[in-house]
Amino acid sequence: FRTSLQNAVRGSGAGTAVGGASNVAVAGAPGVGASGLAYVLERGDYGWESVQILGDQTGLMAITGGEVTCEDNSAAGYDCEGVDLVAFLPVHEVGGGAGTGVKVNDIWGWTDETTGREYVLLGRPDGTSFIDITDPYNPAYLGNLAMTEGSRANTWRDVKVYMDHAYIVADGAGDHGVQVFDLTQLRDVTGAPVEFEETAHYDGIASAHNIVINEETGFAYSVGNSMGGEVCGGGYHIINIQEPANPTFAGCWGHEGTGRAGTGYSHDAQCVVYRGPDTDYTGREICIGGNETAISIADLTDKAAPVGISSASYPNVAYTHQGWLSEDHRFLYVNDEIDEIQGVERTRTLVWDVTDLDEPVLVKEHMGESASSDHNLYVRDNFMYQSNYASGLRVLDITDPANPREVGYFDTTPGLSNGPGYSGSWSNYPYFKSGTIAVSSVGEGLFLLRKRQIDT
Incomplete structure (x- = not known):
């Protein structure tokens, strides 16, 4: 997202901002990682955005070789409860180097159904890292797929998976497009780490904030599109990926x-084949978007004629960021990325009853244990896994779906206060069959965690 200079500086963890010109500023971020970073900010059409990251990130050491149990709310110096540390690889051991590569961002996972091996796909400002975590105590960095030639490094990169292929976009990156990467290449890597090349490329968009994939239907949706191509007002640019290496505009x-x-404009979304209680939409392809000012619920079954079902806002809206449905499609959990910066006193999760898709009802504003900004959340079974920046991974029991209850956490930045801002855990991937939870932390790197058995 783009924001005011004050919020951009505060959110980066910066202590000072130096204006070199009316449209450029430099924000020092001493609290990011071990060495600190400097963000070069540029004023765009919608506010200030980070366009370059400067600094070095070599102070943190890897933790591998065996699980570190969370005891007395600590694991290897990281604050925790009910979540154990399986392994940790710092940024500089997963492809990050000096300059624009000194942090990580989004994360996703791939399980090779042929071999059973598990892999992490980890975004960085200038590329995508691939890590084999089949032995979670000894994760192996396999290599890097560099950003599209001619594009520029920037804060945001997103990746999703369909039929053994990764689809990668970047925001504010110029002419980047969608990189397509055949993940089966990871089976036979020798001499790691290696530099990979993309398998195919889709140029229907230039930059995009996120890419959403419905694995049941074989359609991808780039959202937050900008800087060229068919931007669709920043909404859903629909791509047929049923032939994975031959994406086509739909x-x-x-x-x-x-x-x-x-x-x-949609910042992020989830698209599903609907199996919830609203029988008017059974079997339809429903997309729920975080659209900056509201949630959006839409029927995109007919790609030539999508239909908006409903939209809804809420008190103290600041930036409707992202959300995820409960597995029975009855409830929707939503985060607002900058409401804490703008005065909401604790991490707020918005709980919506979406039993009737035409009339979503806000049933609860769940307030977390700290004031940290929330970023991405995902649901698996009766648990919600939240990446809440400075307070790290938070695990919530949603057995009572309208009343989430925190039952565990792992703080990836113990040196920072758990206040609002954008340092710390960016995202997580809780869907590996092994139970390993992969967590990205902006200035630190890749954490592999395991939630203990929790009685619900």
Whole structure:
């Protein structure tokens, strides 16, 4: 997202901002990682955004070779409860180096159904790292897929998976497009780490904040599109990926009246084949977007004629960021990325009853244990896994879906206060069959964690 200079500086963990010109600023971030970073900020159409990251990140050491149990709320110096540390690889051991590569961002996972091996796909400002975590105590960095030639490094990179292929986008990156990477290449890597090349490329968009994939239907949706191509008002640029290495344009739609510009800009979304209680939409492809100013619920079954079902805002909206459905599609859990910065006193999760998709109802504003900003959350079974920046991974029991209850945590940045801002855990991937939870932490690197058995 883009924001005010004050929020950008505060969110980066910066202590000072130096203006070199009216449209450029440098924010020092001594609290990011072990060495500190400097963010070069540029004023764009929608506020200030980070365009370059400067510094070195070599102070943290890997933790491998065996699980570190969380005892007395600590594991290897990291604050925790109910979550054990399986392994840790710092940024400089997963492809990050000096300059723009000194932090990580988004994360996803892939399980090779042929071999049973598990892999982490980890975004960085200038590329994507691939890590074999089949032996979670000794993760192995296999190599890097560099950003598209001619694009520029930037804060945001996102990756999702369909039929053994990864689809990668980057925001504010110029002419980046969608990189397609055949993940089966990871089976036979020798001489790691290696430099990979993309398998195919889709140029229907230039930059995008995120890519959403419905693995049941074989459609991808790039969202937050900008800087060229068919941007769709920042909404859903629909891509047919049923032939994984031959993506083709399938449609374009934005939920008018949502987003800061009113064009349907979507920051992130989840698209599912609907199996919830609203029988009007059974079997339809439903997408739920975090659209800056509201949640958006839409029927995208017909790619040529998507239909907006409903949208809804809420008190003290600041930036509707991302959300995830409960597995029975009855409830939706949503985070607002900058409401804590703008005065909401504790981490807030918005709980929506979406039994009737035409009329979503906000049933609870769950307040967390700290004031940290929330970023990405995912649901598996009766647990919600939240990446809440400075307070790290938070695990919530949602057996009572309208009343989440925190039952565990792992703080990836114990040296920082758990206040609002954008240092710490960016995202997590809790879907590996092994139970390993992969967590990215912006200035630190890759954490592999395991939640203990929790009685619900």
